[in-house]
Amino acid sequence: MLTGKQKRFLRSEAHHLNPIFQVGKGGVNENMIKQISEALEARELIKVSILQNCDEDKDTVADELASGAGANIVQIIGMTIVLYKESKENKKIELPR
Numbered sequence: 563m564l565t566g567k568q569k570r571f572l573r574s575e576a577h578h579l580n581p582i583f584q585v586g587k588g589g590v591n592e593n594m595i596k597q598i599s600e601a602l603e604a605r606e607l608i609k610v611s612i613l614q615n616c617d618e619d620k621d622t623v624a625d626e627l628a629s630g631a632g633a634n635i636v637q638i639i640g641m642t643i644v645l646y647k648e649s650k651e652n653k654k655i656e657l658p659r
Contacts, residue, residue, distance in 0.1 A: 563634070564634050564636070564646070564657075567658050568657045568658060569636055569637070571657065571658050572607060572636045572644070572646050572655070572657075573636060573637055573644065575607055575655065576607050576609060576636060576637075576644045579607065579608070579609050579644075580609065581608075581609040581610055581611035581642055582601060582608055582609065582610075583597070583598060583601070583608070583610040583611070584610070584611050584612075584613055585610060585611070585612045585613065585616050585618075585623050585627075586613040586615055586616055587613075587615045587616065587617065589616060589617060589618050589623070590618070590623055590626040590627060590630070592630075594627075595626075595627065595630035595631055598610065598627055598630075598631045598633075598645070599630075599631040599632070599633075599647075602631055602633055602645060602646075602647040602649070603647070603649050603650065603651065603652065604649070604652060605649075605652075605654075606646060606647060606648060606649045606652070606653070606654055606655050607636070607644070607645070607646050607655060608644075608645055609642050609643065609644050609645075610623075610627060610642070610643045610645065611641055611642050611643075612641040612642070612643070613641075614641075620638055620641060620643065621638065623643065624638050624643045624645075627643065627645060628645060631645065631647060632647060633645040633646060633647035634646045634647065
């Protein structure tokens with residue numbers, strides 16, 4: 563689990579990022595979770611946008627992505643989810659204690 567201080571730090575780090583995944587009509591699937599896991603390993607912090615035609619609500623999508631990829635939900639703002647997962651190989655982000 564992330565502390566409030568760590569979440570604030572990650573939110574500021576994520577501010578300038580653009581979403582690299584979109585969840586649409588099909589919702590969340592295995593392939594998407596696999597790709598998001600790989601992206602998190604490479605980048606640690608990513609944004610995912612939820613399209614208007616997505617049938618599931620944003621909290622459900624966020625939970626499915628986070629649990630599937632083993633990531634933390636940093637925030638859900640509007641139709642955008644920010645996910646964080648510490649990288650094993652490419653650790654770039656140093657979290658505050």
